[in-house]
Amino acid sequence: MRIGCQAWGGLANARQVAMSDDPEADGGSKRQDQMRRAADELPAAGIERLLAIMAALRDPETGCPWDQRQTFETIVPYTIEEAYEVGDAIGRGDLADLKDELGDLLLQVVYHARMAEESGAFAFDDVVDAISGKMVRRHPHVFGTPDERAAGAAPGFWERIKDEEKAERSVERARLGVAAAKDEDVGSLLDDVARNLPPLLQAVKLQMKAASVGFDWPSLIPVLAKMREELAEMEAELASGHRDAVAAEFGDLLFVMANVARHLKVAPEEALAATNAKFRRRFSRIETWLAEEGRSLEAATLEEMDALWDRAKAEEKAAGADAPSASRGLVAGIG
DSSP states (O other), X not given: OOOTTTSHHHHHHHXXXXXXXXXXXXXXXXXXXXXXXXHHTSOSSHHHXXXXXXXXXXXXXXXXXXXXXXXXXXXXXXXXXXXXHHHHHHHTTOHHHHHHHHHHHHHHHHHHHHHHHHTTSOOHHHHHHHHHHHHHHTOHHHHSOHHHHHHOSOTTHHHHHHHHHHHHHHHHHHHHTOOOOGGGGGTOGGGGSOTTSOHHHHHHHHHHHHHTTTOSOSSHHHHHHHHHHHHHHHHHHHHHTOHHHHHHHHHHHHHHHHHHHHHHTOOHHHHHHHHHHHHHHHHHHHHHHHHHTTOOTTTSOHHHHHHHHHHHHXXXXXXXXXXXXXXXXXXXXXX
């Protein structure tokens, strides 16, 4: 995904064109020379080059107007999108695209760190130091003393680490003048589940946290019964015509479905992603077959498209493409 100035070089080219079109811009060539010198002065490679580029983009006098206007809040959608695009490249097995998408995601980290540095909160090196410290702290069986490495992850290990990290966060929040969330005052078990995770993933993580203290169904059977109960409740609200109530019951049904997935040891996001890919693949076959006949989707009847769908499904089953794999988990829904 390209955002803002469409990369630093694109901004430079745009400015050069604007200057060349302005007969009164006698300083245009000087400005171009300055920009070339600025690019030449960037570090040759590595993370330092990217950090310097971001600093130049955010420069209040000579930077990119679009980049200068951005805040943590306005950049968040791009950060989330880039993470999904990394997942998409991995799902397609496209390593060339993965390299580019990882770069786009890294840019987001650098962007947020730069804005934090401008506000005096922290800098990119602090981000690196924080995650490095966390990885070392969470792996004493790798980085610890000889006795710690021999013992491995002892009982109570994670609880102790979490308590230490929570104490460190409290100190850092105090330093930055950030108030703790209300539920953190009472030490909620659910604190570690981010509120802006994709809802389906968040549901699974919330359920896992609750299950860790015994708040869980004993087996899959009662969860399936609960799923049928929630479906019946949604159908009852459909008959009433109360759309808000229908939406609430639908949310309850999705939450239970996430619980079903957890008990089946299926990652629901991955299962749904695989089914989405299956739908794309089969629908594309419908489009291809109709195009071979010189027809459009709009010209085809529902019965004709259903028949082509069944044809695509049969071809996949014959080729073994429809069988679930260990990496995809159990996929259901299209059938």
